[in-house]
Amino acid sequence: MLTTQILYALAGCVVVALGLRGALLHASLLQRIVAINVMGAGVFLLLIAVAYRGPGLPPDPLPHALVLTGIVVAVSATALALALARRLPAEQDDD
């Protein structure tokens, strides 16, 4: 049990909660997408903190690989969400 690990993991929890709050409360779609990205970053912070095993020791590579995958999936999901958000006003105007 390391102080560093706990500090970073707790900060990750706070960022996840902030992101969730923003995603639920924002009226602007773009800011909701940003908030979901912040929430994802909080999860990454949690995972990397769990992987850390102290100064002299090599960290656990498995969570690192998971986070790398997560970053790439997050950017593609963000791109798709932005494309959907762009189409939304046009569809509403058609009504």
Next chain:
Amino acid sequence: MSLLVFDGLLLFSIVSLAWATLTSSDERLSVILFMAFGLVLAVAWGRLLAPDVALAEAAIGAGLTGALLLAAVRGQPRPLLPGATHAPRKQGAAGVTVVLRLAVTLLSAALAGTLAWALLHAFSSTPHDLLPRAISENLEASGVSNPVTAVLLNFRAYDTLLELAVLLTAVLGIFALDQATPGYQPAGPVFDGLVRWLVPVLILMAGYLLWVGAHAPGGAFQAGATLAAAGVVLRLAGRSRTGLPDGYMLRIVMAAGVGVFLLVGLTLLLLGRPFLGYPPAWAGSLILLIETAAMLSIAATLLLAFLGGQPESTGVKAAANRQREEISRC
């Protein structure tokens, strides 16, 4: 002790940047704050000995996601409000909104508390290092010496194959929704001069990251993002060509990552080995082959996402015209 002060300052800036990003009422400001948040996070990954993740975060998390979001703000003169065209909300809803905001805040705080409790519980139980040990014991047979690359391309190659499929699905979704947005104004002489230097350096950097990923931080994701960044810079400079191929060639590049990955897996299956179970003597070369294809696909996907849709392709259009002519002739 001094490291603890550094940790404290870093975490304080992470949490306050997240707060500022989420409470800003201006969309552009919140996107810029989000990019700063991503860069500070990259420092935190370095601090926690995760240089692979730090590279990816700086290139993708802060860089390309930020570019995508900024392009979305640019293309949208009014804020993206759901139902903005409908009648304004009734009066008296303000009281409900305050209660709702409070409830959501309390629930989010409860989530943070639960997560923290679960984590502390997990940390205080006996540590088990079965997986890290298994990885370091089998690293020699994986064909690479960077443990993160070994996990991504060998031990858990399945996950990476499916991730590339997710990327392909996302870009197909973007294609279905929209055409590419119109380009930018041609750059001034200073920016144009910078582009002439920057684009070749970015391409060289991508090649280096791809190659070095086998034994040091780097790999297909970071290389793909760097290559995509070269295309983004060209587009921002107002060039009509961003290095993407036309027509069918574009489709082949988009699908190359999943395609080569599957082909390698199925060939191994035919040779009587498990799916994606590389023979140790060939593992290094096969991983490099898959990573090269994956880099091209990732770069094309990210750049197409930045363009915002299917580019006006002369190749496809010419083929369609030819088809139409043939039909009318019949």
